[in-house]
Amino acid sequence: MNWKFWQKENKDTKPKKKKSRSREWVDAILFAVIAATIIRVFFIEAYTIPTGSMERSLLIGDFLFVSKVNYGPRVPMTPVAFPFAHHTMPLTGTKAYWDGVQWKYRRLPGLSEIKRNDVVVFNYPQGDTVALEIQDVDYYKMVRSEGWDAINKHYTVVSRPVDKRENYIKRCIGIAGDIISMKDGLVSVNGKPEKLKSTGQMTYAVTFKTADINFSVFEDLGFNISEDINQSSPNTYSFTGTEPMMDKVSKLDFVQSVKEVTQPEGYQEKDVFPFDPKRNWNADNFGPILIPKKGMTVQLDSVSMPLYERSIRIYEGNKLEKAGTGWLINGKPATSYTFKMDYYWMMGDNRHNSLDSRYWGFVPEDHIVGKALFIWMSYNTNGSFFNKIRWNRLLRGIN
Known part of the structure; x- marks a missing residue:
């Protein structure tokens, strides 16, 4: 009995082998990667603004923190x-x-639902198919322009899962169940006009009384002369700016007139959703469009199908076929369809320089990544090193 007890004590008190320095480094790195991944997937993630589609609400070179908690973290697909x-x-x-491993869409409970005017990060809906050699150009736009054969024979075309599609950031203009329309550049939600945010931009035609203009005045008003101002005729220039900025321009004594520029109603822009030749829609005049809502049923006909065909077929994973004058869904005749997800309508604040829902339609809920919270760093590529940091934008909230 004593001998066995002594054996146990001897075994338990035997000194453990010390980890090597390389093993300690491996363990530390592994722990850091796992912890950072959990934080990135389920709590908060850093993003940067690569384009000017949200100017002047968000600028190129802004670095953001995006919350996964607000709308509920999406379980990796x-x-x-x-x-x-x-x-x-x-x-x-x-x-x-x-x-090779794909999980169904699931989302953990969040703090709130998506609200109108929230600034949202999401996966690009039409990013399911990409031509690798020219990823900056929308694949479906190229196919509409040049034909399927021309694109698929000359480029390497790949498919991407939902959570591996490009990340976009826009403002949520309409939520599931809303009716969206736009006339002369002014959005209406459920019949109520919604003016562009004071930080949002439109295009204006500015006519001067004289050709002798000191353009440094406009720099003082916040314009980037090389990017925001372009001459269109001897005394008329195209300006891109916010409404408050343009109000100041209109009060200058050498300015004759300031007029907002929009495309005429009835003019058809072929690349505007839903790419229907029967609808004379453009980026400034379209609708009404009913945004799909989970549980909402729509009738399937020649009027509704251009709007909802992609949602039914691609986003909700059904086999959709035209059969005579009717439709087959998963091989069965169907005169209506009930949606399984909520959808959203996203638009950029820089209205005439934004690839948004006007050009690719609805954003499904399974594409939602998170809510933009605040700017933690902002970096301008011009100027000296010290002046490159936009100090007035650091830790600024996003509205």
Whole structure:
């Protein structure tokens, strides 16, 4: 008895082998990667603004923190992926994920629902198919312009899972169940006109009384002369600016007139959603459009199908076929369809320089990434090193 007890004591008190320095480093790095991934997926993530579609609410070079908690963290749909890479490895250019394992869309409970005017980060809805050589150009737009054969024969075309599509940031203009329309550049939601935010931009035609203009005046008003002002005729210039900025321009003694520029009603812009030749819609005049809502049923006919065909087929995963004068859904005749998800209408604040829902339609709820919270850093590529940091934008909230 004593001998066995002595054996146990000897075994328990035997000194443990100390970890090597390299093993300690590996354990520390592994822990840091796992912790950072959990924070990034379920709590908060950093993003940067690459384009001017949200100017002047958000500027190129703004670095944001985006909350996953507000709308509820989305459980990864493509769980096997390289940490901190989105869809492409930075050096090799190869896929940063393996789509052999795909999980169904699930979202944990959040603090709130998406509200109108929220600034939202989401996966680009039409990013399901990409031509790798020219990823900055919308694949479906190229197909409409040049034909399917021309694009698929000359480019490497790939498909991407929902959570590996490009990240976009826009303002939510309409939520599920809303009716959206636009006339002369002014959006209406459920019949109520909604003016552009004071930080949003439109295009204006400014006519001067004289050709002798000191353009430094406009720099003092916040304009970037090389980007925001372009000459269209001897005394008339095209300005891109906010309503408050243009009010100041109109009060200058050498300005004859300031007029907002929009496309005429009835003019058809072929790349505007839903790409229906029977609808004479453009980026400044369209609608009304009913945004799909979970549980909402629509009749399937020649009027509704251009609006909802992609949502039924691509976003909700049904096999949709035309059969004579009617439709087949998953092989069965259907005269109506009931939506399984909520959808949203997103638009950029820089209204005439934004690729948004006017050009690709609805954003499904499973594409929602999170809510933009605040700017933690803002960096201007022009000027000296010290002046490159936009100090007045640091830690600024996003409205």
